[in-house]
Amino acid sequence: MQKGKINVQTENIFPVIKKFLYSDHEIFLRELISNAVDATEKLKALHRSGKTEVELGDLTIKVKLDPKEGTLKIIDRGIGMTAEEVDKYINQIAFSSAEEFVEKFKDVDNANIIGHFGLGFYSAFMVSDHVTIETKTYRKGKGTKAVKWECDGSPDYTMEEIPPRDRGTEITLKIAEDSKEFLEESRILEILNKYAKFLPVPIEFGEETTFEEIEGEKDEHGNPKTKEVKKPRIINNTEPLWKKAPSELKDEDYNKFYRELYPTQFEDPLFHIHLNVDYPFNLTGVLYFPKLKKNIEVQKDKIQLYSNQVFITDSVENIVPDFLTLLHGVIDSPDIPLNVSRSYLQSDANVKKISSHISKKVADKLVELFKKDRENFESKWDDIKVFIEYGILSDEKFYDRIKGIVLVKNINDKYFTLDEYNELVKATQTDKDGNVIYLYASNVDDQYSYIENAKEHSYDVLVMDGVLDNHFVDYMERKLEKTKFARVDADT
Template identity: 60%
Template sequence: MQKGNIGVTTENIFPVIKKFLYSDHEIFLRELVSNAVDATQKLKTFASMGEFKGELGDLTVHVSVDNDRIIVSDRGIGLTAEEIDKYINQIAFSGANDFLEKYKNDANAIIGHFGLGFYSAFMVAKKVEIITKSYKDDAKAVKWTCDGSPEFTIEEVEKADRGSDIILYIDDDCKEFLDHNRIQSLLKKYCRFLPVPIAFGKKKEWKDGKEVETAEDNVINDTCPLWTRKPSELKDEDYKKFYGELYPMADEPLFWIHLNVDYPFHLTGVLYFPKVKSNIELNKNKIQLYCNQVYVTDSVEGIVPDFLTLLHGVLDSPDIPLNVSRSYLQSDSNVKKISTYITKKVADRLQSIFKNDRKQYEEKWNDLKIFIDYGMLTQEDFYERAKDFALLTDTDGKCYTYEEYKTLIKDNQTDKDDNLIYLYANNKEEQYAYIEAAKNKGYNVLLMDGQLDIAVVGMLEQKLEKSRFMRVDSDTVDNLIVKKDQAKDAIVEGDKQEALSAIFKSQLPKVEKAEFNIMAQYMGENSAPVMITQSEYMRRMKEMANIQAGMSFYGEMPDMFNLVLNADHALIKRILDDENQTCAAQVAPVQQQMDETNARLGELKKKQEGKKDEEIPTAEKDEVSELDKKWQELKQQKENIFANYAAGNKVVRQLIDLALLQNGMLKGEALNNFVKRSIELI
């Protein structure tokens, strides 16, 4: 029997392993099973090269749980006593302190960097034994034992077959790993697609009302997963079936991309476009990363561009080692190349579907839209590729590329400054009247109701030359696209404007977090009598405040609306005529006093022109102040006359309420009053 100390420059490696790797200690199983698979694969290689002439036989790796032990057994190349000494006993560290400092927060990096896969066993075991026999002729079986101190023993033993058994005596604080279901789930997680069969116990079946073991191995992995096969061998059903295995509860995918690259890096995999639910965040981290069919992580930010973390599927690359750490991903040139390549492949695939089967592409556009919009917003090079197959959809459900849409609207939707005006709605039902008004003008209206569309609108205004986006309810239909040849000035003369403004303002109900500016315009007798519009700029700032940090100032401001009165409409004309007959006698003397006050103010201000403040007599200053005050009082008096008239005119309040109702702003008591008044008027 040989005894010795493991060659490490730290006094004791095991507390280091326990301490620094504890956060991720379940990976011990991945490491031991991967080592067993490597040993098996090496034997197959030696056999194919003629260096091993014996029978390969059954190469299944067996994992078993037995009382307080976990055993991993393979029939691979095995180890001689010399190889144990070389590979197990000599852990060559250079500078123990540097090592500890550098890797203290990164469990995977320690294992991957230092080939410490086997030593991860000591994260969960108080004692480890290796019973191994080399494939070489006349090799003797040996047993290596270590109890978690640097001391080990090696002795010769009897072992009939080649290969290695790794026996872990599980520590008291890690008994969870003796649970059959726990091991089953870890094997499913890490070893599900390893290229050598992995058996965990025996298959079970129901017999006489109870579950009994059969003689057949319970193989937990698929040794030849879909992404390792040639696309030419696979049918659509194969891809859908594999997707169903990866995501049992998911809807069928839209379509997929099979990746297979040999140069300048190795990468295989299948990426699926899932049917997307509304919340982006919920669907991230569904891509599984493998290294030679060994599971590494499902946190692939950095390997795939951010917008493609919404995709599902599998990536496998031996060029991304098992020690995937953030710093590694940020600095590794292969990872950057892989990210660029995947972006290109996704863009090429989308372009080809668009070109070859546009009908199918348009049918799936609503599901695809979020990927493509997110990609264009977050990645400049993707916008350049995607602008040819990104679509705009109008309110009739027709789809156009950016170029096609520009051609469609160029003649009719160009304003007097040569800007192309893209009209859009974000709610087809709520903005129905505005959409219809625009269509009646011969305009086309886009439907922009996606969760990223407010940001897309901003992006397209920057990208598309001389183009502006206007929501259909941001102004009256005549003012949405201002052209040179507008028939007549839409501004209503002063006294009518003033009367209408005072009448309608007095009857506006309180709407929470909203302020109204009232204006009258000539809009044609067939247009609505009253409309509510909202400034594109202010509304967009508020919408952006909801999705962008640092803009909360806009989010706190009230919504600013315009209540636009159509002075051409019969109902508004009738109100004006009625007001004139009812209020003229009361308004005239007040107006006369206002005119006289204004005239006297004008005289005084002319007299004071060019004088310094101290040169103006106090009596004059006092008179100006008194006149200002008097004018304000008269103005209020005049507005009160209009308000009293309006209070008795049910049509005024009815028109206001109809406009509010059309915009979903009539609620509670105001809505109840509207219903009662409607019944009375009928």
């Protein structure tokens, strides 16, 4: 048996980790599952490239809870580790990076750090007072025997050879007294559904009950008889829609995935945008336009940010422009820095490029929809108008890209582009100074008599009753040459 001290300068790093990440203890499971996925994906890559002939077999990652024993296990059949690798990656690298992380962010509010990715293995000590690793490498030959590593939350550890076992790694956490919530099945299920919902390797946790038909048997009403069957519960969809080619997907596939993301959403989205970029940064995802109507309040269903299919956050401010936070969907990018404060994100070059690209793709999609089927676009306008106005008011480039398809609606429910409307009214609504006057009503019912009066003079009246229309009118007056907006009940 090998005994030793973990390579850390801080006498006891574990209480520091625990205190530092106090509000985010649940991410320990995301980190350990991510490690298991990485180990499995590496083995698959070695197998694909012909660098190993090991039989892959079932690669399902298993999460096992034992409330009586007070333990939680994460078991994978990935590449595993040798004793030398355990010493290198666990005793040295993992814990020195723990110190580095804590040192770097000790003065930053924990809630303002994106994702905490890179915490890795040592995050286990946020919820455990004893951790055991049993591991066996996929390799064969000298120095490849199975080993067991144990640590009780002090810098002291033990490591020894153990009898042969299956390839891969099994991590056992003895859950600490102050973390008993992680011995509840519902809590673990909640965390797995949050962080592991779309991981590329199957994750199994517990059992679920289903009903299957009994072949050849029917009840008194002639319906097939069913029996209750228990089977392993697989948490995740390993091939989420955003990883597929748009050419092989139909609208119903996108709508089905929308409901997978947001189970309480009963309305289909208006349309979607499939993102797929591999240069100069990696970015995939699907964004959906929900029916906003006149609402601009904080969205319950938000854009979800992933890194290589691992959920990071649904607080995507500073990663996408503010107006795009009204959309729903998924963004997956390994190029968004995660172990950073939110303020740092605002100046990060990659994040700026990603934000700008998403804004451009949204604008391009809107222009495409307008050109492809204007009638359909007009039918959706009232639902997306608040989003488009928000974008115009907050992003100059967005306005430049979509100014040709911005619509206005008159009291007869007819839609016009800005150029079309100018042509419609300039002959009858130009003042002595050569300004074209756009009359508008902010409340059609209250301003009925003024609208009727305008119609008697053969004037056209727009409807501007949206939550952002006052700001939009001010903005457009500055943008459009020789154009003024006047409320239909104004004195002049």
